[in-house]
Amino acid sequence: MSVRTSSTHRYDAVIIGSGVMGATTALMLGRAGLKTALVDRRSIFREASGVNAGTLTLHMIRAGLIPHAMRGREMWLNAREWLGRDVGATATPGLSLAFTPAECELVEQRATVRREMGAPIEVISGARAREIEPGANPDVLAAAYCPLDGFIPTYVVGQAYARALAQAGVDVLEDCPVSDVTPCDGGGYDIVTGGRAGMVHGTRVVFAGGVWLQRMLAWLGLNVRIRCLINQLVVTERMPPVMNNVISIANGLLSLKQFQNGTVLIGGGWQGEGNIDEGGTRVIPENLQGNVRLARHTIPRLDQSRIVRVWLGLESETDDAMPIIGSIPTYDNAFVIGCVHSGFTSGPYMGALLARHILGEDVDLAAFDIGRFTAMASPVSQEEK
Amino acid sequence: MKHDCDCIIVGAGVAGAMTALVAQRHGLHVIVVDDNATPGGQVYRQPSPYARAHVPADAERREGDHLRDKLRTSGIEIRSGHSVWSVTAGFRVELCHDEAMASLSAPVLVGATGATERFHPFEGWTDPAVTGLAAASILLRAGGILPGQRTVVAGSGPLLFSVAHQIMELGGEVAAIVDTASTAQWARMGATLVLDAARMGQGLAWMREIRRRKIPIHHRACVRSVTRRGSVVDVTIRSLAGNGRDVTIAADAVACGYGLRPSTDLSRLLHARHDYDGAAGYWQCAADPYGRSSIDGFYVSGDGAGIRGASVARLRGILSGHAIAHDMGRIDSTTFADLCRPVLSRLRRLDVVSRQMVRLMNPGGIVLANTEADTPVCRCERVSRATIEQAIDDGAHEINQVKSWTRCGMGPCQGRMCEDSVRQLLAHRTHQGPDVVGHYTTRMPLRPLPVQAVTGTYTYADIPLPKAAPL
Ligand SMILES: Cc1cc2nc3c(=O)[nH]c(=O)nc-3n(C[C@H](O)[C@H](O)[C@H](O)COP(=O)(O)OP(=O)(O)OC[C@H]3O[C@@H](n4cnc5c(N)ncnc54)[C@H](O)[C@@H]3O)c2cc1C
Ligand SMILES: Cc1cc2nc3c(=O)[nH]c(=O)nc-3n(C[C@H](O)[C@H](O)[C@H](O)COP(=O)(O)OP(=O)(O)OC[C@H]3O[C@@H](n4cnc5c(N)ncnc54)[C@H](O)[C@@H]3O)c2cc1C
Numbered sequence: 086m087s088v089r090t091s092s093t094h095r096y097d098a099v100i101i102g103s104g105v106m107g108a109t110t111a112l113m114l115g116r117a118g119l120k121t122a123l124v125d126r127r128s129i130f131r132e133a134s135g136v137n138a139g140t141l142t143l144h145m146i147r148a149g150l151i152p153h154a155m156r157g158r159e160m161w162l163n164a165r166e167w168l169g170r171d172v173g174a175t176a177t178p179g180l181s182l183a184f185t186p187a188e189c190e191l192v193e194q195r196a197t198v199r200r201e202m203g204a205p206i207e208v209i210s211g212a213r214a215r216e217i218e219p220g221a222n223p224d225v226l227a228a229a230y231c232p233l234d235g236f237i238p239t240y241v242v243g244q245a246y247a248r249a250l251a252q253a254g255v256d257v258l259e260d261c262p263v264s265d266v267t268p269c270d271g272g273g274y275d276i277v278t279g280g281r282a283g284m285v286h287g288t289r290v291v292f293a294g295g296v297w298l299q300r301m302l303a304w305l306g307l308n309v310r311i312r313c314l315i316n317q318l319v320v321t322e323r324m325p326p327v328m329n330n331v332i333s334i335a336n337g338l339l340s341l342k343q344f345q346n347g348t349v350l351i352g353g354g355w356q357g358e359g360n361i362d363e364g365g366t367r368v369i370p371e372n373l374q375g376n377v378r379l380a381r382h383t384i385p386r387l388d389q390s391r392i393v394r395v396w397l398g399l400e401s402e403t404d405d406a407m408p409i410i411g412s413i414p415t416y417d418n419a420f421v422i423g424c425v426h427s428g429f430t431s432g433p434y435m436g437a438l439l440a441r442h443i444l445g446e447d448v449d450l451a452a453f454d455i456g457r458f459t460a461m462a463s464p465v466s467q468e469e470k
Numbered sequence: 471m472k473h474d475c476d477c478i479i480v481g482a483g484v485a486g487a488m489t490a491l492v493a494q495r496h497g498l499h500v501i502v503v504d505d506n507a508t509p510g511g512q513v514y515r516q517p518s519p520y521a522r523a524h525v526p527a528d529a530e531r532r533e534g535d536h537l538r539d540k541l542r543t544s545g546i547e548i549r550s551g552h553s554v555w556s557v558t559a560g561f562r563v564e565l566c567h568d569e570a571m572a573s574l575s576a577p578v579l580v581g582a583t584g585a586t587e588r589f590h591p592f593e594g595w596t597d598p599a600v601t602g603l604a605a606a607s608i609l610l611r612a613g614g615i616l617p618g619q620r621t622v623v624a625g626s627g628p629l630l631f632s633v634a635h636q637i638m639e640l641g642g643e644v645a646a647i648v649d650t651a652s653t654a655q656w657a658r659m660g661a662t663l664v665l666d667a668a669r670m671g672q673g674l675a676w677m678r679e680i681r682r683r684k685i686p687i688h689h690r691a692c693v694r695s696v697t698r699r700g701s702v703v704d705v706t707i708r709s710l711a712g713n714g715r716d717v718t719i720a721a722d723a724v725a726c727g728y729g730l731r732p733s734t735d736l737s738r739l740l741h742a743r744h745d746y747d748g749a750a751g752y753w754q755c756a757a758d759p760y761g762r763s764s765i766d767g768f769y770v771s772g773d774g775a776g777i778r779g780a781s782v783a784r785l786r787g788i789l790s791g792h793a794i795a796h797d798m799g800r801i802d803s804t805t806f807a808d809l810c811r812p813v814l815s816r817l818r819r820l821d822v823v824s825r826q827m828v829r830l831m832n833p834g835g836i837v838l839a840n841t842e843a844d845t846p847v848c849r850c851e852r853v854s855r856a857t858i859e860q861a862i863d864d865g866a867h868e869i870n871q872v873k874s875w876t877r878c879g880m881g882p883c884q885g886r887m888c889e890d891s892v893r894q895l896l897a898h899r900t901h902q903g904p905d906v907v908g909h910y911t912t913r914m915p916l917r918p919l920p921v922q923a924v925t926g927t928y929t930y931a932d933i934p935l936p937k938a939a940p941l
Binding site for chain 2: 127129130131135145147184241251321336346356367368378387389392
């Protein structure tokens with residue numbers, strides 16, 4: 086057990102990691118009246134949650150997460166109601182295009198699975214796809230069409246959260262890298278930070294560290310393997326309207342949208358290189374070329390444009406590519422949230438869900454139980470103890 | 471990695487050219503890359519045929535022609551018209567030339583990328599009548615073109631007087647010179663100038679001409695606003711000393727720039743160590759006098775290593791050339807020391823003058839006094855001072871967070887124009903040092919890259935599609 090000085094700040098809940106998962110959880114706990122701290126080693130919303138593609142799509146997300154994504158998408162579109170501020174979320178239809186017979190089959194297959202999970206996706210002809218999206222390559226053979234899609238200019242979201250968190254009375258402790266968390270004899274956890282916050286104590290602790298979750302869980306002696314994807318994004322300069330929908334392709338490796346300011350964002354999960362411990366990432370020129378070729382093939386008029394910036398963001402994934410959300414077995418009042426595929430879309434919903442669980446409501450998190458990975462997995466959940 | 475040569479030098483200004491010539495003399499195979507059509511960089515830029523015919527040749531023109539001759543006869547490979555849009559460790563350099571891409575690799579890389587103009591906004595600065603001071607200098611010197619018939623020359627540093635002189639030489643009128651520095655600062659500068667006789671002689675000649683023509687000089691002052699009135703603009707000049715009334719004069723052009731700062735694109739992209747130079751008011755790549763940075767094999771030379779002017783850039787280039795030869799085992803330590811000694815002693819002498827000049831170029835916290843809430847700070851994205859301050863009040867305390875929340879610095883110039891102003895606003899409002907608030911993260915591409923160049927010609931089948939994402 087660690088020694089606690091009288092100057093240690095005591096909180097009802099300390100959330101470590103201020104991406105969309107941690108920040109939403111903190112916001113909801115703060116609003117529920119818990120004295121809450123949100124700790125980050127940098128500034129809020131500067132990792133995955135501040136640099137992602139902001140697609141609110143049902144075409145690419147893991148099928149099992151579609152119900153959550155649909156609710157998260159709704160929340161973004163109504164951000165003014167619960168976040169206090171509009172974040173520029175735009176609803177558009179989404180198209181997933183097929184250019185080869187094999188891709189037509191893939192589109193059909195993926196649409197079927199997604200439809201079963203509640204996504205209103207139908208397969209349409211190439212001609213129909215071109216009516217909906219006249220900017221698309223005439224070579225398109227078929228497409229999956231979903232009326233519920235859209236996007237957010239991700240980078241502005243942090244500011245809306247910063248305001249909401251302040252209003253909810255949540256202490257946002259930035260530039261405070263956490264280096265250890267230890268359970269206290271009298272209950273709760275001591276959280277050691279390297280910043281001005283020093284040591285803080287939380288009756289409850291929430292780990293929301295994105296790709297750093299594996300490091301965080303190790304503080305409690307848990308060994309959960311978390312893979313880090315290094316996703317590439319490319320943005321063009323402003324250009325006249327070249328597309329109206331969110332566009333992807335059959336195998337999921339392209340996402341395209343044009344923001345209101347005229348810039349076009351090209352994503353799709355092409356990989357770069359990087360090291361999450363040392364920081365710093367590197368674009369692989371061949372992958373830049375591949376990604377942009379695919380984009381230009383899909384929306385030919387992109388050839389008139391120039392690329393202004395390329396960056397890489399870090400996305401976390403468990404071995405089964407499903408999230409870990411809920412109580413941590415054998416530890417009282419310790420929780421985890423992360424590794425949510427296309428997690429920006431569902432983020433607000435997932436964070437709110439965890440907050441309700443922490444506050445004692447009965448919510449269904451069974452599919453996301455971290456127990457499926459931990460060696461010491463206990464079938465007894467915290468509530469039953 | 472298979473290398474194309476021993477050393478890649480980015481920038482064919484005087485620093486890059488001297489590094490290349492010296493390194494080649496030591497037997498190294500060098501390749502120089504530069505985005506201008508011909509070598510020479512800023513000061514020794516190749517004049518257009520029109521400029522050759524209309525602007526009298528000066529020492530810089532002769533030096534430049536001489537430098538180009540030397541490069542030509544050396545046989546050094548120079549990739550002119552090639553812009554470097556990315557570098558990665560090791561070193562691999564990505565080039566773009568018109569619509570074509572190429573890459574080069576070498577164990578040694580030199581960033582001799584020169585200076586970038588520093589600018590701060592004021593009311594009306596986005597009017598087409600307003601150009602940068604350094605930009606005007608290029609227009610005049612290399613193009614033989616006047617920015618206007620009647621120009622207000624404003625900002626900081628020696629470039630003010632150089633540009634005024636060039637305007638007069640081309641037959642234009644200088645309506646006024648507006649300088650952020652005080653006469654006392656110039657007197658201190660003058661006192662050190664005895665160490666640099668050439669520069670002193672030139673400066674005195676310019677001043678005689680300016681006095682003879684009775685051109686008004688406003689010291690400790692800046693352009694407060696530019697308001698369009700038909701084909702002319704009203705330029706309001708405000709004293710920074712806190713006394714004196716605003717003066718408004720009519721002109722059809724304003725050339726304004728607040729000194730220079732090093733181009734740190736390459737060094738930032740490589741994550742070399744950078745230090746904030748408080749007296750100069752800018753970030754620079756940390757390097758020893760030979761240009762060795764914190765990254766093995768990566769050197770910075772010339773103004774890219776800190777603004778010191780053309781004479782020092784030449785000396786720094788020579789030193790970098792010797793150092794690379796030494797570090798690659800081509801010359802021993804004694805030879806290296808012997809070769810560098812006279813260069814270093816000359817460098818130290820000139821450095822005294824240059825440091826003084828750099829201080830003169832630093833206008834300090836001018837953006838605070840000189841903008842209104844609705845003045846655009848970022849031109850590319852039209853972000854006002856009020857928007858930036860709102861982000862700061864909402865909790866952004868680091869410059870990249872301000873960028874993220876406001877889009878300030880996200881446009882085609884990638885923040886080159888607004889970074890210094892945002893840093894000032896942020897440091898002031900959060901009571902942090904300008905070094906603490908940080909600098910914009912640099913990412914590729916360093917310059918906007920045509921999609922056609924990136925993609926080339928290809929078919930769908932050529933795209934190496936990774937395997938499908940899981941359901
Ligand atoms: C490039 C890219 C594109 C994407 N595109 C989409 C998309 O279009 N649509 C979509 O729905 N999803 C998308 N995603 C996924 C989505 O961004 C993520 O699922 C989501 O943002 C994850 O949020 P998070 O809060 O779990 O993690 P993060 O946002 O990464 O937050 C983790 C936080 O933990 C902090 N932290 C880490 N270690 C410590 C420590 N020791 N002490 C204190 N704090 C610490 C970090 O600083 C960080 O702020 C994309 C992801 C990437 C990377
Ligand atoms: C307009 C202007 C006028 C100036 N006038 C004077 C003056 O009168 N007297 C004086 O002493 N100093 C002056 N300076 C300062 C000037 O920077 C130096 O004196 C001198 O030019 C420094 O030489 P250099 O070799 O370090 O850089 P430069 O001469 O600036 O050469 C750098 C070269 O690198 C190229 N380059 C940069 N980035 C890339 C890239 N990514 N890819 C490819 N090429 C790249 C540039 O285009 C340029 O050709 C002036 C600066 C400017 C900008």
